[in-house]
Amino acid sequence: MAVPSPRTPVVAMVGGGQLARMTHQAAIALGQNLRVLVTAADEPAAQVSPNVVIGSHTELDDLRRVASGATVLTFDHEHVPTELLEKLVAEGVNVAPPPQALVHAQDKLVMRQRLEALGAPVPRYTGIDNLDRLGELDAFAAGLDAPGDAGLVVKAVRGGYDGRGVRMARDLAQARDIAREYLEGGVPVLVEERVQLRRELSALVARSPFGQGAAWPVVETVQRDGICVQVIAPAPDLPDDVAAAAQQLALRLAAELGVVGVLAVELFETVEGGLLINELAMRPHNSGHWTMDGSKTSQFEQHLRAVLDYPLGDTEVTVPVTVMANVLGAAEAPAMSVDERLHHLFARMPDARVHLYGKAERPGRKVGHINFLGADPAALPQLRERAELAAHWLAHGQWADGWDAHS
Ligand SMILES: Nc1ncnc2c1ncn2[C@@H]1O[C@H](COP(=O)(O)OP(=O)(O)O)[C@@H](O)[C@H]1O
Ligand SMILES: [Mg+2]
DSSP: OOOOOTTSOEEEEEOOSHHHHHHHHHHHHTTOEEEEEESSTTSTTTTTOSOEEESOTTOHHHHHHHHTTOSEEEESSSOSOHHHHHHHHHTTOOBSSOHHHHHHHHBHHHHHHHHHHTTOOOOOEEEEOSGGGTTHHHHHHHTSSSTTTTOEEEEESBSOBTTBTEEEESSHHHHHHHHHHHHHTTOOEEEEEOOOEEEEEEEEEEEOTTOOEEEOOOEEEEEETTEEEEEEESOTTOOHHHHHHHHHHHHHHHHHHTOOEEEEEEEEEETTSOEEEEEEEOSOOGGGTTHHHHBSSOHHHHHHHHHTTOOOOOOOBSSSEEEEEEEEOOSSOOSSOHHHHHHHHHHHOTTOEEEEOOOOOOTTOEEEEEEEEESOGGGHHHHHHHHHHHHHHHHHSSOTTOOOTTO
């Protein structure tokens, strides 16, 4: 394996998934070398960075190895135990975001409590940390406007992603059963009202230690089965004042929590038009993948600039509208090679901006994304349809509209 020049400054990242892979891509242009801590040599970022540490993100020594000599240690996921990060900080490692900020992206209950204390709007919720307190669920449900009618949502407080760890309950009895199941496994839960959604939005910002903040336009995130399938940037028909308020809120939270790097604020737009904060992520986020092509500064470069305490980049859009579609592994991986699928995709849609992660195809797994840039906001429905067709084609090797290249 190639050895990076000792003169090249190193940024260390815990995790070697697609976020690390795309951060590596941005690091190249900034003259930085991204060293990644991965559990296996075939992870997406380990395939492309020459600077790989194989180990576990729950082992202090492995974390020390990846951080050694690096300017800063940052993350592609939020699963490093807080105690370990605090030890690293005590040893002089520059951890970004710092553990006292990151905990709000790791623990959904800590996050909710802090947001509430900061006066930020959140769904009504209760936290239950042991079986003895399961009865408190009844009092919580009784306090809702229409107890049980809209259903409840039960979430594992830690460790979930892409809807894993989030369970929808149709009524109180089912919520109790799900909560009991988690609690018996030693997993504390957050139980909350099921919000009547108009749609989901995301406010993505970055903050540097110097205190500079930068916000991208607020986007709409389209979810299917708890997984994001499409992102529309900017969010269509979002009133300017609401968008500006969401950006201000995200920037304020980044400052109040002491975030360093990218912060994604996942938002619910309720049927009444109000905004509630669902959760926070402190790293490049799926809702920001559109920035690779649709913004003057990608979220990956911005994350690096922020953790390196450089001045932040311009978050202007490059086109009036960008649609990002996730490529999610098909139930059965197609016989046609990815190479051939790509060939056909580009033959039909030369403007597709493809980003593949080098991951094995598994059902529902995010294996890549495609950005489509639109010059005309009025053509958004067509742009979305093309994005959907392209992502489906790359995953399934079938054109959902029956298109045949040979006819
Ligand atoms: N209280 C809620 N009301 C309605 N839908 C919800 C609620 N909480 C979560 N969801 C749905 O589940 C998805 C995943 O939940 P989230 O808390 O963001 O978990 P994850 O950590 O897996 O992203 C959300 O994007 C949303 O579609
Ligand atoms: Mg989420």
